[in-house]
Amino acid sequence: MNKKNGQYEALALAILKKVGGPQNISSVTHCMTRLRFNLKDSNIPNDDEVKKISGVLGVARSGGQYQVVIGQTVSDVYAALLDVSKGKLTAEPPIDLNVDKDLEKKNKLSLKNIGNAILNKLAGSLTPLIPVLMVGGVFKMLMTILGPQMLKILAVNSDLYRTFAFVGDACFYFLPILVGYTAAKQFHTSKVLGMLLGAIMLQPDFVKISMSKAAFSIYGIPMFKVNYASSIIPIILTVWVMSYVYAFLNKHIGPTLRTIFVAPITVAIMLPISLCVLGPLGGIIGDGFSTMLVKFGNQGGVATILTIVTIGALWEFMVLTGMHLVLMTTLLLVFTQVGHEGVVSVGALCATFAVSGVALGAALKAAKSKKDRALFWGFFVSAFIGGVTEPTLYGLILPHKRTFLSLMIGGACGALYGAIAKIINYMPAGASNFLSVLGFSGGVSVMNLINAIIAAGIAFSVAALATYLIGYQSKISSTK
Known part of the structure; x- marks a missing residue:
């Protein structure tokens, strides 16, 4: 045996x-x-x-x-x-x-059940990708440690550094294709068509169209320009709708013609639905939400503090849906105008450290499970040293609902201190790992850096403690 x-x-x-x-x-x-x-x-x-x-x-x-x-x-x-x-x-x-789909239908329609169902499908679509995310995290971590940010062993233009870069980037850039497969398994539909719809979003000519200013339409329907690289929500929504289209066609097209016509007709129907409606939906919602935050953050006083705390609590969720892009654009715009920024970057800093804290808290909590402990320590190293939070987000936080609360508490607490201390970021494109606090080392006073370290430390420690105390055992039981 x-x-x-x-x-x-x-x-x-x-x-x-x-x-x-x-x-x-x-x-x-x-x-x-x-x-x-x-x-x-x-x-x-x-x-x-x-x-x-x-x-x-x-x-x-x-x-x-x-x-x-x-x-x-x-x-x-x-x-x-x-x-x-x-x-x-x-x-x-x-x-x-x-x-399980049949059993879910018997549940009463409520906000809680709807929320659980959404998280179930997200977790079920993303949990199988943990090995890919860990590969991306490790290779990006090697870039950070061996590259010019830390040990300066590898030059940016060296072959080995560039090898690490394209492997690490591939793991995240092509997520729409990978999620197309895993989401198709969740929604019990064609896996290869799910992958194809993800590949269409990343097709080089389509990417050029999305990046250009010229108008473009699908069957005469205007297309809202979106960059789908590294995105997950658009393809999950697309595959969800596709599952109904594919099932309908399979049912109503006879066996003789089914093999020839079902797949092409499905894709033809999904093109405008995906590229003109579902894909841009997250971007449109994100633009409105992010623009509101930016305007609120410019009010000063309590309004600015509340905005920074909100960003600290919700930043990683905005990253998951692509809603953070407007905030990032605003951050860069402010930098080009005044040379520093103290709203978006403060909340983002604390949220990033809170992710590492959640991973550490879960690793310490998982004393009885060697498998979980090893996995969570890997997540922690990837986030804290490598600056790659996706493995923790997709492999720990989404499948274990309790950690959502720990992440939000940690990010909000750190951001609250940073907002009250009025810390300012002077480096818009710095490191995304534990060295990211160095972006706050400019200015006329060293206290800005010290307060940034304290804010990041609060976010990290509170998230780790909350995760350890609250636990991570509350799993999404219907994940397939």
Whole structure:
């Protein structure tokens, strides 16, 4: 028996014991991530005890079933479960992957359920990308450590530095294609078409069109110009709508013509929907929200303090949706006019340090899980040293809803101190890691830098402490 099979059998035995043994199981099957038990006595399993089993990601009771969340190895654990039952359990066909979609429809329509559903799909689309994000984070971290920002071992124009750069950039630039695949899995639709729609957003000629000032239309419909590189929300929205279009065409086009016409017609329908409506939607909303923040931040006094605190709390969420771009444009504009900036950059600084704090707090909290601990330490190093926050955002904060609160508290607290101390940033294009505080080293007083370090330290420490105290165990149980 190899090591992995032994681990699966040990996990299966532990689960079997906690649910009451074969004698308490009427039937058992599995879907993409869960073992699904129909139990004779559903009061026997203790949810907290089952959750403590190493390898169990969560527990759910829904649709009359007792569901144990395993993850992508569920089929292996299911096979081991049948083996260790010594013939008392028999194999059943895996459940239709749409079963959870059916169960979700039974939930009452409420803001909470809608919010949970959105987070479920975001996490389900982004969690599989953790290996890619970690690759990007590590290569960008090597650029930072070995490049001119720190050790000065590699020159910017050296072959090795440029190699690290194009590998790191590729991991993030082509996210629309990767998310096109993972989102298609979430919405149970064509994966290759999901990837294709993501690729269209990054096609070189289309990128040139998006960057140009000339008007452009799709089927005569004016297209709002958006740069989709590294974006995630537009492609997730696109694939979501595509899943309905694709399913409708599959249902109404006969088997003979389906292979030829369904895919081209789907893409033809999605082009204006994606590029003229869904894709620009985030940008339009972001422009309005960001412009409002900028105007409010220019009022001075309490208004400016509240704006900086809001940016500190919400900056990373704006980054996720692309809403931060207007703020970045404003930041650069202010720099070109007066040579320094003290609103957007203050909130962004504290939010970035808060991400590192969340990763550290989760790593310290994950004392009983070697797998989580190693992963979260990797996230921390990537964010704090490498200046790459995406692995923490997509791999920790989105799948674990409690950490949203920790991130916001940390970013807001640090930003509040920075706003009251009136710190000013003198370097618009500095480092994005722990060295980013050096951008506040200009000016006539060293206290500006000291206060910036204190603000960043508050954001980092409060986020880490909040994560450690609140925990990260509140998982999105329906993630596939």
